[in-house]
Amino acid sequence: MAKDKMIYASIGGGQYVETPETQETQTALDRQTGGTHYKQMAIQPAEYAEKNGLSLLEGNVVKYITRWKLKGQPLSDLEKAKHCIDLLIQIHGVK
Numbered sequence: 001m002a003k004d005k006m007i008y009a010s011i012g013g014g015q016y017v018e019t020p021e022t023q024e025t026q027t028a029l030d031r032q033t034g035g036t037h038y039k040q041m042a043i044q045p046a047e048y049a050e051k052n053g054l055s056l057l058e059g060n061v062v063k064y065i066t067r068w069k070l071k072g073q074p075l076s077d078l079e080k081a082k083h084c085i086d087l088l089i090q091i092h093g094v095k
Helices: 045-051 056-067 074-091
Strands: 008-010 016-018
Touching (some): 045 056, 056 074
Antiparallel strands (some): 008 016
């Protein structure tokens, strides 16, 4: 099978294998690079942000808050969310 017909499917732990048989059924929301922490969610942060017209910073807040218990770096994700909120406050002059 040609390389352009292959798709990478997660086998856990951030490892991926080429699986041509899944090409027909997988969507972009079914795939994740670098883990599986978003795939277990009812709605992924990217989909939520897009459907609700959030800015990059707002979407990042959703992303970090949604995954902070799942990815293994809780303090880092909470600090990133806080930084994005601080940026929103500064950029928009919220007082």
